[in-house]
Amino acid sequence: MGVTSYTDEHVSPIAPPRIFKASIVDSHNLIPKLLPQVIKGMDIIEGDGGAGSIKQITFADGSNFKSIKYRIDELNEETLTYNYTLVEGDALVEKLEKITYEIKFEKGPDGGSISKVTSKYYTEGDFKLNEEEVKAGKERVLAMYKAVEAYLLQNPEAYA
DSSP states (O other), rough: EEEEEEEEEESSSSOHHHHIIIIIHHHHHOOOOOOOTTTTEEEESSSSSSTOOEEEEOOTTTTSOEEEEEEEEEEETTTHHHEEEEEEEEESTTTEEEEEEEEEEEEEEEGGEEEEEEEEEEEEEOOOOOOHHHHHHHHHHHHHHHHHHHHHOTTTTTOO
């Protein structure tokens, strides 16, 4: 098995606890409302939404993917960390065993935040990742994050 890891950072003007609540804790409610053309639904299909829970994202018609399922490995509102593992769905192509994500929100400049995201792709044998597909996936996730950020900027009382 091979592991390929990527780490990205994003700076936001939104305070860490607020963007964490909106983009992580309440994502299953907020993101489908903000991006109905992309996400049909985000449902907790097992558990209470905390560690050990399984969530399913159903994508809108016309998307490259139908759905994905992921397991929440850690959700810590005190340390603002969120770890999850993609366990099933269209994004797991043949020879890709799983993808894990580790997200941490920290204080950033001027009261904003810095989100650090590490993604690890676990491949079978000598399988090589398609870098363009990885980049496209990261851009889709960033677009969701930016939609939440824009919503919070326009609604300063939301998730305060």
